[in-house]
Amino acid sequence: xxxxxxxxxxxxxxxxxxxxxxxxxxxxxxxxxxxxxxxxxxxxxxxxxxxxxxxxxxxxxxxxxxxxxxxxxxxxxxxxxxxxxxxxxxxxxxxxxxxxxxxxxxxxxxxxxxxxxxxxxxxxxxxxxxxxxxxxxxxxxxxxxxxxxxxxxxxxxxxxxxxxxxxxxxxxxxxxxxxxxxxxxxxxxxxxxxxxxxxxxxxxxxxxxxxxxxxxxxxxxxxxxxxxxxxxxxxxxxxxxxxxxxxxxxxxxxxxxxxxxxxxxxxxxxxxxxxxxxxxxxxxxxxxxxxxxxxxxxxxxxxxxxxxxxxxxxxxxxxxxxxxxxxxxxxxxxxxxxxxxxxxxxxxxxxxxxxxxxxxxxxxxxxxxxxxxxxxxxxxxxxxxxxxxxxxxxxxxxxxxxxxxxxxxxxxxxxxxxxxxxxxxxxxxxxxxxxxxxxxxxxxxxxxxxxxxxxxxxxxxxxxxxxxxxxxxxxxxxxxxxxxxxxxxxxxxxxxxxxxxxxxxxxxxxxxxxxxxxxxxxxxxxxxxxxxxxxxxxxxxxxxxxxxxxxxxxxxxxxxxxxxxxxxxxxxxxxxxxxxxxxxxxxxxxxxxxxxxxxxxxxxxxxxxxxxxxxxxxxxxxxxxxxxxxxxxxxxxxxxxxxxxxxxxxxxxxxxxxxxxxxxxxxxxxxxxxxxxxxxxxxx
Amino acid sequence: xxxxxxxxxxxxxxxxxxxxxxxxxxxxxxxxxxxxxxxxxxxxxxxxxxxxxxxxxxxxxxxxxxxxxxxxxxxxxxxxxxxxxxxxxxxxxxxxxxxxxxxxxxxxxxxxxxxxxxxxxxxxxxxxxxxxxxxxxxxxxxxxxxxxxxxxxxxxxxxxxxxxxxx
Numbered sequence: 088x089x090x091x092x093x094x095x096x097x098x099x100x101x102x103x104x105x106x107x108x109x110x111x112x113x114x115x116x117x118x119x120x121x122x123x124x125x126x127x128x129x130x131x132x133x134x135x136x137x138x139x140x141x142x143x144x145x146x147x148x149x150x151x152x153x154x155x156x157x158x159x160x161x162x163x164x165x166x167x168x169x170x171x172x173x174x175x176x177x178x179x180x181x182x183x184x185x186x187x188x189x190x191x192x193x194x195x196x197x198x199x200x201x202x203x204x205x206x207x208x209x210x211x212x213x214x215x216x217x218x219x220x221x222x223x224x225x226x227x228x229x230x231x232x233x234x235x236x237x238x239x240x241x242x243x244x245x246x247x248x249x250x251x252x253x254x255x256x257x258x259x260x261x262x263x264x265x266x267x268x269x270x271x272x273x274x275x276x277x278x279x280x281x282x283x284x285x286x287x288x289x290x291x292x293x294x295x296x297x298x299x300x301x302x303x304x305x306x307x308x309x310x311x312x313x314x315x316x317x318x319x320x321x322x323x324x325x326x327x328x329x330x331x332x333x334x335x336x337x338x339x340x341x342x343x344x345x346x347x348x349x350x351x352x353x354x355x356x357x358x359x360x361x362x363x364x365x366x367x368x369x370x371x372x373x374x375x376x377x378x379x380x381x382x383x384x385x386x387x388x389x390x391x392x393x394x395x396x397x398x399x400x401x402x403x404x405x406x407x408x409x410x411x412x413x414x415x416x417x418x419x420x421x422x423x424x425x426x427x428x429x430x431x432x433x434x435x436x437x438x439x440x441x442x443x444x445x446x447x448x449x450x451x452x453x454x455x456x457x458x459x460x461x462x463x464x465x466x467x468x469x470x471x472x473x474x475x476x477x478x479x480x481x482x483x484x485x486x487x488x489x490x491x492x493x494x495x496x497x498x499x500x501x502x503x504x505x506x507x508x509x510x511x512x513x514x515x516x517x518x519x520x521x522x523x524x525x526x527x528x529x530x531x532x533x534x535x536x537x538x539x540x541x542x543x544x545x546x547x548x549x550x551x552x553x554x555x556x557x558x559x560x561x562x563x564x565x566x567x568x569x570x571x572x573x574x575x576x577x578x579x580x581x582x583x584x585x586x587x588x589x590x591x592x593x594x595x596x597x598x599x600x601x602x603x604x605x606x607x608x609x610x611x612x613x614x615x616x617x618x619x620x621x622x623x624x625x626x627x628x629x630x631x632x633x634x635x636x637x638x639x640x641x642x643x644x645x646x647x648x649x650x651x652x653x654x655x656x657x658x659x660x661x662x663x664x665x666x667x668x669x670x671x672x673x674x675x676x677x678x679x680x681x682x683x684x685x686x687x688x689x690x691x692x693x694x695x696x697x698x699x700x701x702x703x704x705x706x707x708x709x710x711x712x713x714x715x716x717x718x719x720x721x722x723x724x725x726x727x728x729x730x731x732x733x734x735x736x737x738x739x740x741x742x743x744x745x746x747x748x749x750x751x752x753x754x755x756x757x758x759x760x761x762x763x764x765x766x767x768x769x770x771x
Numbered sequence: 772x773x774x775x776x777x778x779x780x781x782x783x784x785x786x787x788x789x790x791x792x793x794x795x796x797x798x799x800x801x802x803x804x805x806x807x808x809x810x811x812x813x814x815x816x817x818x819x820x821x822x823x824x825x826x827x828x829x830x831x832x833x834x835x836x837x838x839x840x841x842x843x844x845x846x847x848x849x850x851x852x853x854x855x856x857x858x859x860x861x862x863x864x865x866x867x868x869x870x871x872x873x874x875x876x877x878x879x880x881x882x883x884x885x886x887x888x889x890x891x892x893x894x895x896x897x898x899x900x901x902x903x904x905x906x907x908x909x910x911x912x913x914x915x916x917x918x919x920x921x922x923x924x925x926x927x928x929x930x931x932x933x934x935x936x937x938x
Contacts, residue, residue: 098870101804244809244817244871244904295869295906328810544867671865675908682905707900708909 099248099262099291100325107321108133109181110311113171113188114334115163118403120194122161122170128187131180136188137172137314148274148309150302153371155406157278157310163192164368165403167334174314174322209401211366212373214381218393228346228357230429234421235755236738238367239338239410239687245294247335248325249307251315258285259312264293265304266539268568278309279316286312290539295679299410302371303336336408338687339376339399340365343421347390353435353443355390362421364399364414370407373399379508380414382632387422387506389446411680411731412507416687416738423503423739424754436475437502437743438465445504453635456721460637460663461504464719468661471717472641474502478747485750497646498656499748504639505735508632509588509728520588524553524596525614526604532557532564534596536589539568545586548668549593556597587726588633590668592617594725636727638662642740646748651764653745655685655712660736663719665727670718673729677716680733682706688738688756774838779847787834794818796834797844805845807871809904816875816902820844824885826878826901845874853881857919866915872904880916884923895920 127136139146139160147154159170170190175181245264252260259281265271265288272288275281288308311324326335344361362384364376377397384395410416426444430437447459454460469475477500484497521537532553550561596615603613622633640660646653658681667673686706738756746753749763775784778801787796792811797803797820806829809817813831820829821843848854857877861867868876876899883898895916 097804098807100807101798103799242905244807244815244869292870294871295904669865671911675911678908678910679905682909707903708912709896709900711905711909714910 097291098245099250099264100245102250102262104321107323108174108176108318109178110172110174110314110322110324111181111185112169113173113185115159115166115168115170117163117192117194118166120163120192122163123191123193126189134175134180134184135318145278148305150371155369157306165405167405172310172314210398211401212377213398214377216381216385216395229348230432231346232425232428233344233754234424235342236340236417236420237756238340240332241298241683243294243297246326246328246331247300247304247307249311251311251322253315253319253321257316259315260287260289261308261312262289262291263304263308264291264297267301271305271308274305274309275312278313299408300336301409303408334405336406338410339407341417345421345425353440355388355444357392358388358390359394360384361396365402366399366407367402367404368406369401372409376414380418383415383418386446386449388444412734416734419505419735420738424742427743436478438469438475441465441504450637460721464637464639464661464663468639468641468659472659474500474641481747485747495648497748499644499744501642501740501743503736503739505732507636507728507732507735509634521618522589522592522596523616524600525612526600527612528609530559530563532559534564534566534593536566536568538589544672548586549590552590552593553597556594557601587728588619590726591622634727636662636664636732638732638736640736640740642744644744644748651760653763657713658737659715661717661719662732663721664729665721666724667718674716676730677733678714680731681714681737682711684734684737688741688758690757772835774835776837776839777841779843789835791834793829793832793834793837803844803846806874809871815904817871817904819875819878821878826882860915860919864915866907866911869904869906872902872906875902880919884920
């Protein structure tokens with residue numbers, strides 16, 4: 088498969104060619120209903136309109152065995168679903184044609200209540216687990232909690248897009264931002280019926296934080312390629328900022344019910360999880376999502392009886408995509424809020440309750456370690472933030488004074504802990520990350536990686552690893568990023584642990600090559616291949632993941648009642664992410680994730696808020712809290728990944744801190760002013 | 772509408788529609804792609820250019836407002852020695868902002884350098900707050916910006932001292 092995954096020097100939005108066509112979608116403005124008629128006026132020269140009928144039986148792409156429609160055919164399933172594709176020689180013509188096309192819909196009747204929606208929900212994946220089979224929980228649960236999270240959108244500066252360059256004898260050059268270029272190629276071949284040698288996929292530059300859009304670049308590429316081939320011209324399809332924020336893939340919303348009880352020693356006796364993930368119109372990785380959450384529920388806390396019922400269902404919102412941490416951020420938000428609530432009820436320190444219940448054996452086993460990592464992390468975090476003292480002092484204040492005095496500044500502090508799983512191996516072989524390495528007698532090393540590196544720095548790290556082990560200059564090392572068709576391991580990088588997991592595989596390959604070269608000499612080319620399930624071979628339990636990063640965080644907030652302001656004073660995070668290739672880069676990545684997760688927890692579903700589009704941006708530097716990141720490297724010294732742990736940690740710590748300050752039982756994100764300062768459920 | 776203005780030191784005359792934005796003019800008509808538009812609301816600071824040596828979000832300026840003015844884009848500023856010095860400190864600190872916000876941050880530092888503001892955290896934070904991309908660490912940005920301003924001012928003071936000594 089001919090994929091040049093090197094550096095195409097431009098962003099899609101920067102590409103321009105003579106006689107190219109601009110393309111855009113005409114989207115549904117209703118949530119659900121039937122398309123009754125489409126009225127297209129007399130079209131100017133060189134303007135074309137494509138509907139689902141044009142694609143015929145090929146109006147879909149396949150992702151993980153799920154068929155996803157390209158354009159809505161007869162029915163629309165969510166507001167913003169693409170109905171027509173329009174192409175025109177200039178942006179101005181495109182705009183005027185879009186305004187003149189009329190689509191009539193027959194909207195489905197509105198549901199009477201949210202409960203009728205829940206009853207009619209379509210479950211696409213279900214799982215259940217019971218640890219103490221047959222054993223019933225002893226007595227009633229001491230505490231029950233329901234927690235929900237909204238969808239999340241990442242804030243990145245460049246909108247998604249694709250440029251199809253139409254070449255002689257119908258060759259298509261597909262320039263796209265994607266984490267899964269192989270899939271882009273496959274879908275373009277499927278839609279256009281072109282043979283492999285006529286489709287070239289080039290990876291355009293993608294903007295920072297471009298993440299969680301695993302399969303949508305394939306949809307854009309398929310549609311634009313079809314139009315390009317039909318019209319025999321180059322086509323540029325770039326989503327507007329608004330379209331990208333509103334309608335592209337999101338992190339799924341979730342609803343968790345957790346109940347539990349404890350023994351006198353503070354040990355958890357029972358822990359029951361029941362959760363639903365709302366996937367929007369579709370999500371081809373529902374199984375991975377639900378199983379990942381179930382994995383978290385099963386292993387993080389150690390209860391005598393654990394029961395899990397989890398499901399994913401579709402709803403009339405834009406589709407879900409594969410965001411950092413998959414479903415663990417939603418799970419940890421619920422689980423950590425629950426533990427904090429339990430600690431409050433039992434009047435013990437949340438730190439003490441965690442230490443008593445975190446599943447230390449699991450972390451030792453999955454990371455091959457002897458020491459318990461969480462007591463070390465929590466003790467240091469406690470020292471650094473003075474957590475126990477501050478928590479007790481604020482609790483005392485909370486009980487003594489009602490926060491009603493205008494001008495009063497009230498403080499709160501919250502703790503959370505979590506793990507981040509790396510190297511998903513659910514489909515053993517299917518989405519494995521993989522590395523193939525060969526050393527020629529001329530001392531040239533070729534490394535072929537199934538995943539796509541997300542930055543120049545990543546490529547540098549990978550090359551440095553080979554260079555160090557084989558003692559070969561980085562100049563003699565070439566990296567390519569795609570396996571041939573016959574290899575099962577062909578991405579996507581389902582977890583952003585690609586730097587760490589791939590680096591571990593690269594090191595394994597290099598070490599094996601070195602050993603072979605020492606034994607058999609270097610006269611012949613030595614080739615070695617490793618897949619991520621190889622990292623599991625020592626692990627008898629066969630966890631879904633190759634390693635986990637452990638972390639804990641404290642959020643400190645102040646609330647100003649006079650100005651109704653929530654100020655996040657400080658976020659302190661400590662993590663054991665194993666070996667760190669470059670601390671400066673790691674720190675920047677984590678800070679970025681901390682800020683994204685603060686936005687997820689505090690913004691009023693900004694992706695829907697069209698009143699102020701400036702919300703589509705990050706906050707300015709003056710509105711970013713102090714962020715302290717402490718690295719602790721564990722004894723084994725291999726990389727465990729750093730990218731996404733903040734999403735699992737920050738929301739729960741933040742909401743607990745705000746809840747403590749305001750003396751309210753906050754249980755849903757985002758924490759907007761109405762929830763903080765308005766009437767609500769006050770804690771006793 | 773025909774306008775005449777200075778672009779990266781060169782006189783330009785161009786016929787443009789009245790509603791065209793400055794960022795579109797620079798990118799589409801002059802092919803200057805280093806400055807990028809992101810929010811089109813004047814909020815993110817990614818499309819910042821220097822107009823008469825002041826930092827301006829070019830998505831919020833109509834192209835005809837450029838008439839008679841001097842515009843410096845990323846391409847023009849890259850040729851200056853000041854850029855080389857700024858870039859050197861970026862690299863030294865492993866600070867590598869993305870292609871979108873890079874120029875907004877550099878121009879904000881440039882403007883601060885030529886202001887009378889004292890170098891303290893809050894003044895610098897204020898100067899940099901118009902740039903809302905967070906591809907890299909905000910803490911590191913502040914620290915690098917402080918280093919740049921200190922170094923530049925020291926250099927300028929040295930030059931002034933030399934000049935007065937010669938006199």
